[in-house]
Amino acid sequence: MVGFSFTTVIGGISYRGDAQVTAATPNETMTLAVETKEVTGRIDVALRPNGSGTALDVAMVMRPAGLVGSFIFPVVRGAVSDGFGDSVERLAAALTDPRDQT
Numbered sequence: 001m002v003g004f005s006f007t008t009v010i011g012g013i014s015y016r017g018d019a020q021v022t023a024a025t026p027n028e029t030m031t032l033a034v035e036t037k038e039v040t041g042r043i044d045v046a047l048r049p050n051g052s053g054t055a056l057d058v059a060m061v062m063r064p065a066g067l068v069g070s071f072i073f074p075v076v077r078g079a080v081s082d083g084f085g086d087s088v089e090r091l092a093a094a095l096t097d098p099r100d101q102t
Contacts, residue, residue, distance in 0.1 A: 003032075015039070039073070040065045056092045 017036030
């Protein structure tokens with residue numbers, strides 16, 4: 001995968017953007033550069049052995065993009081922080097069972 005376009009709803013507002021893979025080590029790590037009109041950032045994903053399973057580490061860095069982004073960034077940051085754990089759990093479930101992409 002090189003990248004993809006996405007739509008997400010944060011704080012009741014729909015955002016469209018693009019994500020590009022900027023670095024990847026198969027079955028270990030992947031870094032995505034994320035860009036919308038309002039926010040830019042990076043998502044780092046890492047898989048690592050953990051006992052008899054695999055641990056999933058996800059980190060996200062965001063910053064406002066443009067004037068509109070500066071105004072709405074506090075709302076976006078709060079909404080993303082509140083839903084980030086659930087998003088990581090859905091990613092973990094999808095990695096465990098690729099048929100479960102909800």
